[in-house]
Amino acid sequence: MALATAAMLHVALPAEYRLNPVWVVPAVMFTLLAVLIIGDPGRITRRKTWLRLVTEGVIAFISSANLYTGVRLVLDILTNNKLFANNATGLLATGGVTWLTNVIAFALWYWDLDRGGAAARAHRPHAKPAFVFPEMQHAAHAPADWVPYFTDYLSLAFWTATAFSPTDVSAITRWAKLLMMVEAAASLIVAALVIARAINILQ
Numbered sequence: 001m002a003l004a005t006a007a008m009l010h011v012a013l014p015a016e017y018r019l020n021p022v023w024v025v026p027a028v029m030f031t032l033l034a035v036l037i038i039g040d041p042g043r044i045t046r047r048k049t050w051l052r053l054v055t056e057g058v059i060a061f062i063s064s065a066n067l068y069t070g071v072r073l074v075l076d077i078l079t080n081n082k083l084f085a086n087n088a089t090g091l092l093a094t095g096g097v098t099w100l101t102n103v104i105a106f107a108l109w110y111w112d113l114d115r116g117g118a119a120a121r122a123h124r125p126h127a128k129p130a131f132v133f134p135e136m137q138h139a140a141h142a143p144a145d146w147v148p149y150f151t152d153y154l155s156l157a158f159w160t161a162t163a164f165s166p167t168d169v170s171a172i173t174r175w176a177k178l179l180m181m182v183e184a185a186a187s188l189i190v191a192a193l194v195i196a197r198a199i200n201i202l203q
Helices: 002-012 024-039 049-079 088-116 118-123 150-163 174-202
Strands: none
Touching: 002 024, 002 049, 002 088, 024 049, 049 088, 049 174, 088 118, 088 150, 088 174, 150 174
């Protein structure tokens, strides 16, 4: 659902901010997604190298597509005073889609990299984590074998992009800390520039 949502959000962007032709991103995404579902239907538990590579390829593809959008948007704001002219709503919508896709992309990276990915976590739930969730610290309120699902990583990505800092989840490995820093920085740049430009248009 997250991958499908990211693909549809990319299609909703104005033509100059998406990869063209318009069908490229959905075609690639849904093809790779079908391969993943066929290769590991139901709960993700099969530890196959090719499945992991395809998964990371899908996430890298949507991340790259959104990076293209974000860079184009930032450059246009910084260099083109007539961006969206008098259409502050269109600017905010484009910025919002870019921001939301960024949240989904980083949630997928957290989900895929923490403890070797979903399949590895299913077999080794007590492996050394990259993130410490509240449930892992409060045994009285969660099962002893609790492991994070994608929703937990989505929440982590959302609050990192919103608060620009860790909230209830702690990153305890260097790569996790750096990845959260990258997400927070990207979110801050897009949000600050888009909102500032929109206010300028409205004035």
